[in-house]
Amino acid sequence: MFTRTAISILYEALAISPAVLLSGARQVGKSTLCLGQDREYRVFDDLSEREAALNDAIGYVVSLPKPVTLDEIQKVPEILEGIKIDIDKKRINGTFLLTGSANVLDMKKAKDTLAGRIIEIVMWPLSQKEINGKHEENIIDALFAHGISGIQATGISYDALLKAILSGGYPEIQKIESVRGRALWFNSYISTYVERDIRDVGELRDISAFIKFFNIIAPRSCGLLNKSDIASDAALTEPTINNYLSMLEMIYQISLLKAYSSNVSKRFIKSPKLYMTDSGVFCHLLGVTGLEELHESNHKGNIFETFVYSELLKHTSYSISQPSLFHYRTNDKKEIDFILEKGNKTIAIEVKASHTVKKEDFKHIADFQSKSTQKILGIVLYSGEHILPFGDEAGERYAVPLSVFF
Structure with a gap:
């Protein structure tokens, strides 16, 4: 197991922002890093989770135990709207940890970039x-x-x-x-x-x-x-x-x-x-x-x-x-x-x-x-x-x- 430089940056970001996006290529270790945190964990590789989020993004986000990690967010960029609404109702730092194998904030489907509500950290392969x-x-x-x-x-x-x-x-x-x-x-x-x-x-x-x-x-x-x-x-x-x-x-x-x-x-x-x-x-x-x-x-x-x-x-x-x-x-x-x-x-x-x-x-x-x-x-x-x-x-x-x- 490798200790990652990004871990201390991640902790600091979660302490000052309601949402943090940990993005990076597949297999760089994002999920491994996130699974080590004491948080609810959901992954959108799971078809049922993905369908629920696509069907009712706002209701899905409301139903989640928090704080929560949402893995492979690029599969459901529509959920960002639900996250924005949830944050605006009750802004608590560290509520959402998002991970993605693509820069979801640049994707066409991601209409709202959560400006002012999210910090992005790019995780690279091991140095x-x-x-x-x-x-x-x-x-x-x-x-x-x-x-x-x-x-x-x-x-x-x-x-x-x-x-x-x-x-x-x-x-x-x-x-x-x-x-x-x-x-x-x-x-x-x-x-x-x-x-x-x-x-x-x-x-x-x-x-x-x-x-x-x-x-x-x-x-x-x-x-x-x-x-x-x-x-x-x-x-x-x-x-x-x-x-x-x-x-x-x-x-x-x-x-x-x-x-x-x-x-x-x-x-x-x-x-x-x-x-x-x-x-x-x-x-x-x-x-x-x-x-x-x-x-x-x-x-x-x-x-x-x-x-x-x-x-x-x-x-x-x-x-x-x-x-x-x-x-x-x-x-x-x-x-x-x-x-x-x-x-x-x-x-x-x-x-x-x-x-x-x-x-x-x-x-x-x-x-x-x-x-x-x-x-x-x-x-x-x-x-x-x-x-x-x-x-x-x-x-x-x-x-x-x-x-x-x-």
Whole structure:
């Protein structure tokens, strides 16, 4: 059993809000977390519960013992109206804990967003900190509070790093040691859960076209989103592409990272970058199953970057500092994988899969620092063992091992 970072956030949210939505992809551990609470528990996978709620949402909510957890809320988004009416009659914090494998607040059927009555918490697959029993450690908060002195390398082996990247963060996959077993689980996950949840959140007339689309966008993780190219390769219209992308975001399988822009330059690329949200699913869709395959893969750089993005996504989501996360790219091809920004503090992060780092690897970070009026901490994440300084009078720059995530 893994202790989840989201548990303390959940307790705090229930103490200050009448309703809390714990959303996230299937199999990330939402139900396990909620079943540990001393509350009435109902799940809308149960057909009778679902029919009762659909038939009379207001009466169903009134009849519930409270406080109550309502699991798989995306199956009955109409119930939000009944919850709103119940809260407005008697507002008691912690009354409703809702969970969903899709962002129900973005669904077309959810006419009322419970504005002012609900707090949403996104629960991601396990972070490496959670897997290693360090759920209270947050490297984003540490970096913004203390700079480079707030983090430390943990000295994991290169093979252990590759295995973690191949496995990703879903709790069940952590129990499976064999290559075949992992492949069977990922195949089942995609066919059983991803396809089913897609049907829950939107109109899907052609599941075969969607699966083809899903496999086409997978290799594009870490790339700029180009809808016309995807539409051409998938033989789909651009409106259909928009619909599929939106649905995949709603069930937390992909994430679109916004482009950074500021007064530094007007020559920024504005397109978002597309990322798979789990490196294990990403590797599976690429057909990369073993340590040697990952080490030799032409996609190795993108796989490492996807892994780092998934970790940054978890740490920023759970952080106290709550910085904004961007990618950086200019028209003259200066690129930085990630920019974290909060107030007057900025952190620029580049990802390298190699064991060594050279001064040249910091050139775009150094250029970014030279154009900014504020101090920017520059980091190149790599597969080595030690935190090494590469800065000068223009700014702080460090090579940082990927083991800081563990």
